[in-house]
Amino acid sequence: MPTPSSAETPPLSAWGRAANPNEVTDRLDRQFQVVLGKGGVGRTLISCALAKRAADAGRRTLLLEVDAPDSAARQLRVRPAIDHPREVLNNLWLCRMTPAGAMKEYALLTLRFETLYRLVFENRLVKYFLRSIPSLGEFTMLGKAWHHATEAWSHGAGPRFERVIIDAPATGHAITFFSLARLVADVAPPGRMAEASTAMAELVEDHARTCFHLVTLAEEMPVNEALELNAASRSRLKMAPGIAVVNRRWSPLLRPEEAVWIRGAAGVADETLAPYLGVARRRLIREASQQTHIDRFVREVGMPWMAVPERPADEVGHGFVDEVGRRLDAFAAGDVDALIPEVAA
Numbered sequence: 001m002p003t004p005s006s007a008e009t010p011p012l013s014a015w016g017r018a019a020n021p022n023e024v025t026d027r028l029d030r031q032f033q034v035v036l037g038k039g040g041v042g043r044t045l046i047s048c049a050l051a052k053r054a055a056d057a058g059r060r061t062l063l064l065e066v067d068a069p070d071s072a073a074r075q076l077r078v079r080p081a082i083d084h085p086r087e088v089l090n091n092l093w094l095c096r097m098t099p100a101g102a103m104k105e106y107a108l109l110t111l112r113f114e115t116l117y118r119l120v121f122e123n124r125l126v127k128y129f130l131r132s133i134p135s136l137g138e139f140t141m142l143g144k145a146w147h148h149a150t151e152a153w154s155h156g157a158g159p160r161f162e163r164v165i166i167d168a169p170a171t172g173h174a175i176t177f178f179s180l181a182r183l184v185a186d187v188a189p190p191g192r193m194a195e196a197s198t199a200m201a202e203l204v205e206d207h208a209r210t211c212f213h214l215v216t217l218a219e220e221m222p223v224n225e226a227l228e229l230n231a232a233s234r235s236r237l238k239m240a241p242g243i244a245v246v247n248r249r250w251s252p253l254l255r256p257e258e259a260v261w262i263r264g265a266a267g268v269a270d271e272t273l274a275p276y277l278g279v280a281r282r283r284l285i286r287e288a289s290q291q292t293h294i295d296r297f298v299r300e301v302g303m304p305w306m307a308v309p310e311r312p313a314d315e316v317g318h319g320f321v322d323e324v325g326r327r328l329d330a331f332a333a334g335d336v337d338a339l340i341p342e343v344a345a
Contacts, residue, residue, distance in 0.1 A: 014291055015249070015341075016306035017298065021334030024304050027242040028053075028332055030211045032149050032164050032203060034178065036233065037215035038225040039170035042247035042308070044071040046215050047167035049324035052076070054163040055092035056325065061163040062148055065096040066141055066177065072096070072167060075321055085148065093161065095148075099137025102144040139180045139197075146181075146200040149209075171225050175232045178204050178239070204239055211242035216297060218246050218290035218307075223297045230301050243331070244305040246294055251309045251341040253283045306331045309341045 018024045028050070035047040044065075051063040062085055065072050070080040073096075078088040083101030085093040145166060153160040168174040181200035188194040204210060212233050216226035226244075233239045254262065262280045265273075298305055308324055330338035 014294060014307070015339040016304075016331055016336045018304035018306075018331065018334065018336070020304075021332060024243060024334075025332045027211050027213075027240075027304075028328065030209055030240075030242070031159070031162065032145075032166075032206075032210040033242060034166045034168050034174075034210070034212040034239070035215060036168050036174050036212050036226075036229050037170070038217075038222045038229075041215050041217050041222050041226075042245075043170075043215050044068075044075055044167050045247065045308075045321065045324060046213065046245050047165050048072055048075045048321045049328060050213070051092055051163070051165040052089065052321055053325035053328050054165070055089060058091060059162040060091055060093075060153070060160065061165065062093045062095065062161040064145055064148070064164065064166045065094075066166065066169050067098050067137075068096060068167065068169075070096055097141045097144055099141060102140035103137065105140075105144055105147075138177045139184065142177060142181055142200055143196060146203050149203060150199075171229060174229070175236060178233075178237050182238075204237060207240035211240045212237075213242040214244045214301065214303065215247055216244070217248055218293045218297075220293060223293050226297065227300055230303070241303045244297070244301050244303040246297065246305060246307040248310045249294070249307040250283075250287055250290060252287065254280065259284055304331075306336075306339055 033050060035043045035050065037043045047063060051061050055061040063072055070082075072094060073080040073088075076088060076092075076094070078094065080096060081088060081094040082096050083098055083105070085095040088094045145164065148161055149159070149164045151160045152158075169177055181197045181204060184197035185194060185201045188197055214226050214230055214233075216222045230241070230244075234241065262277060262284065265277055294307070306327065308327065311320055327339055330336075
């Protein structure tokens with residue numbers, strides 16, 4: 001059984017870093033925030049935490065899902081809201097966008113009358129034609145997101161939603177989704193379509209209002225995809241970076257002095273201890289492997305980053321969303337030490 005060297009053992013302080021806390025606060029206060037990452041890394045958890053944190057701070061916040069299976073509703077433990085934003089918690093609206101719903105909303109905004117919409121868009125031939133247009137559903141969902149980010153609040157001055165958080169599709173689909181507006185704006189002839197797509201592209205590229213957050217696991221494939229997403233978001237989408245989150249990082253099993261003892265206990269003669277020592281050594285090796293991937297990610301991503309600890313599946317829910325929100329608060333305040341989980345007694 002190989003044992004980790006002291007250099008391989010991850011330091012307890014490796015749970016976040018920000019050169020300037022004000023930079024983190026600024027990025028978490030952007031109106032339009034996009035959460036990116038490979039499938040299965042915890043984008044929805046981070047999206048929910050960002051949205052609930054903003055709502056708890058008194059900001060009217062909209063959490064948008066892009067044609068997803070109502071994952072945010074499950075995380076928040078509320079009823080799903082499909083196509084139409086609904087306030088599910090105080091100051092927090094939820095909406096799962098679908099291509100059909102976004103198309104209907106766009107058509108009604110344009111045509112104004114439900115009867116005229118049904119006459120045109122419920123026509124069988126028109127529906128067949130619309131389904132044949134590549135990426136039309138994605139384009140209309142991005143248009144819906146832009147609409148909610150710019151619509152006025154009917155009860156006073158300012159926007160209806162002070163924060164719009166988008167739980168984006170996974171990896172390549174996300175890049176395609178957010179690049180559509182600029183692509184259409186560059187090729188569309190002068191007119192309504194060109195004006196709408198240009199406005200959408202300008203929102204995506206507005207570094208004062210918009211940023212993307214990156215979520216990964218401390219594993220090779222998620223880190224590879226996250227770094228590719230980071231490069232594509234900056235160059236192809238021209239989107240400003242926000243923060244990076246390493247999700248499901250294992251909390252340290254042992255205190256430093258205990259880890260030293262375990263590494264030096266290879267020759268312990270008591271056979272009854274051998275299985276337990278083997279488990280502990282394997283855990284140290286696993287923690288060291290995670291730290292290797294974190295080191296590479298942090299070195300190359302060029303963003304403030306924080307880690308979120310691994311939790312059993314039955315603990316991941318509304319309460320854990322609040323815990324991640326508190327970790328975001330600590331990160332924004334520059335209290336990196338508060339990110340370090342306690343070693344179990």
